[in-house]
Amino acid sequence: xxxxxxxxxxxxxxxxQEVILRCVPISNHLYFYWYRQILGQKVEFLxxxxxxxxxxxxxxxxxxxxxxxxDGSNFTLKIRSTKLEDSAxxxxxxxxAGEQYFGPGTRLTVT
Amino acid sequence: GDxxxxxxxxxxxxxxxxxxxxxxxxxxxxxxxFWYVQYPGEGLQLLLKAxxxxxxxxxxxxxxxxxxxxxxFHLEKGSVQVSDSAVYFCALTKNNFNKFYFGxxxxxxxxx
Numbered sequence: 001x002x003x004x005x006x007x008x009x010x011x012x013x014x015x016x017q018e019v020i021l022r023c024v025p026i027s028n029h030l031y032f033y034w035y036r037q038i039l040g041q042k043v044e045f046l047x048x049x050x051x052x053x054x055x056x057x058x059x060x061x062x063x064x065x066x067x068x069x070x071d072g073s074n075f076t077l078k079i080r081s082t083k084l085e086d087s088a089x090x091x092x093x094x095x096x097a098g099e100q101y102f103g104p105g106t107r108l109t110v111t
Numbered sequence: 112g113d114x115x116x117x118x119x120x121x122x123x124x125x126x127x128x129x130x131x132x133x134x135x136x137x138x139x140x141x142x143x144x145f146w147y148v149q150y151p152g153e154g155l156q157l158l159l160k161a162x163x164x165x166x167x168x169x170x171x172x173x174x175x176x177x178x179x180x181x182x183x184f185h186l187e188k189g190s191v192q193v194s195d196s197a198v199y200f201c202a203l204t205k206n207n208f209n210k211f212y213f214g215x216x217x218x219x220x221x222x223x
Contacts, residue, residue: 035213037216040215042115042213043213048208098204100211103154
């Protein structure tokens with residue numbers, strides 16, 4: 001069964017460093033999403049992406065964040081200058097008919 | 112704004128016990144409602160869904176009924192197994208391809 005994959009599974013970085021989280025959505029899907037979950041809190045929407053552009057973003061998704069689909073398979077989330085409060089689990093999802101399929105997540109730890 | 116509230120965990124049950132995980136929502140219009148499950152080390156997997164009032168979603172012995180009058184979508188299973196141990200997330204979306212609003216997740220531990 002096709003699945004969404006994410007790398008790395010765990011990323012540790014120092015405050016102020018740039019990180020790129022990678023996702024490979026399911027191949028025939030057209031809509032892509034990033035969510036995050038700070039430990040003990042809700043899963044929060046960050047951004048949705050369709051037709052090579054952002055279709056919606058939350059207020060969390062400020063200028064420090066960017067997304068890109070650099071080729072036909074990868075979907076990346078970049079955090080330009082990480083803060084301690086960016087420590088969270090980041091989930092990628094993709095969709096073709098309304099049902100979102102999620103990856104296993106990347107745990108980002110900012111020290 | 113739109114939101115989902117679900118009961119806090121962890122919930123610990125013995126095998127074959129009855130499970131209820133409460134979920135209520137706040138939303139304008141007619142959202143679709145979902146339960147996702149996350150097994151250790153894995154992604155969020157769709158467990159069941161309901162797209163309109165009074166619909167019942169079911170899968171793998173789990174059920175949830177979309178109750179518009181009580182704005183609820185409680186998850187139930189008649190007899191849990193150890194393999195059901197996971198974190199369960201209630202979620203809603205207003206339209207296809209729109210963002211999902213998730214609850215905070217409820218961890219279920221089932222003991223043999």
